[in-house]
Amino acid sequence: MPEHIDLSPNPKSHIKTLARIGYNLNSAISDIIDNSVTAESNNIYTEIDIIDEKAVLIILDDGYGMTPETLIDSMRIGCKDPADIRNEFDLGRFGSGMKMASFSQARKLTVISKDSSSKPQSATWDLDLVEHENAWKLIKHSEVETNDLCSKFNIQFGKQGTAIIWENIGKYDGYPVSELQAVLGQDLTNLKSYVRLHFHKFMEGKRAINFYFNYQKLEHFDPFLRSRSGYQEGPSQKFRVKKGGSIELRVHILPHESKLTKSDLAKLGGTDQITANQGLYVYRANRLIISGGWFGLTRLSQLGKLARVEVNVPTSLDEEWSTDVKKSSLEIPHKVKAKLKQLIREPIKRSQKTYRYRGRLEEANAFWKVNENERDKSISYEIAKDNTLLKHLLSTLNNEQASTLIEYLKNLSAEIPIHHIYEKMSSEPNQINQNDISYTDLLEGLKKLWNK
């Protein structure tokens, strides 16, 4: 019989590893907000404050809260089995987010919670204590201590709710109070932009949750600008997958920049960011996880910079999509990639239509014009309409033949494989040799078609 040796992680060094699994302030706070959303909160208050000259972060909700027993259980890393079947609105999976997200930012996590039938209870993970004791020793507070904590952090519960408090936040260490305010202000601004985008679906509709940041209500931001004029809805598709649950794909074409208000443009991050953020928007149970990027789907990238594809995935597919603890990355299964490619055939043309600007036309050569648009700093390549050969050819055709040819030329210019050319030009510029095209082959092929 082989010997079994207990080699539990050494707490002192383990906490240092746990603190570095890759959260940032925004993704860490979002993981805490996930729990408040799951707890069916109507209001979620996030506050970044200075208390006793130190930065403190508090997230308070009025969700269903925890019983005293659940509170203690929930403080354990891995308090739930990731394989458990959860209800479709539960954003949790690993039983770890609250702790891992907190430890990535703060050395002290206090949770105060009350369900509808109990008094507030609280517990604290103080990593200084864990390190000192070299053991996962949780601090459970008495009723009096819990009340003191509530007054210290100005927390008032209604019927039910939960407060998460972060102290000793690493990124604010060493700032004098005079500078801290500005640093916190900047972080708060970034956080608000992140949350209004990543949780926008929870802020809309009848069952909307109110999100407050330092007592100011946050307005949602829809990355597809559905309510703005000039927005175009593309095709959509819903399909069931083996493991249960459905995936929904929907194409959106943003209004052209010239139609956007200054405020919308700023929320989109300006013209550059509109281009940078084109791509897939993947939602896990309505919470945005991925915002932009084409995931190697090069055909999709031809949709253009105004295109955004909404992908809705249920949490039941976490395993297939390789959801990570941070809920900030996913992998798109091959089958879904194939569906996505299929879906966007039509909108490619639409997006390009939105982008038909009238810029300055310059001759590239006798067959092509370059259309440079000063207004939005964009360039397109168009077939030269005044080409002598083309003019002559058109004059020999009847109306129907001419319109078929025009349609063909339109597609030929719209489908020019710009991304492919660009990629090849930047990696192996000498490989492209247009002069090597075999015209005998072309002629032969066309002749065959003609005879048919």
Ligand SMILES: Nc1ncnc2c1ncn2[C@@H]1O[C@H](COP(=O)(O)OP(=O)(O)OP(=O)(O)O)[C@@H](O)[C@H]1O
């Ligand atoms: N705001 C809250 N209201 C009510 N219960 C909560 C709240 N926050 C946490 N909990 C309880 O604590 C448990 C642990 O939370 P934690 O975020 O660590 O894991 P999880 O949400 O189950 O899964 P994941 O690791 O994927 O986030 C939750 O499952 C829930 O029961």
Ligand SMILES: [Mg+2]
């Ligand atoms: Mg969670």
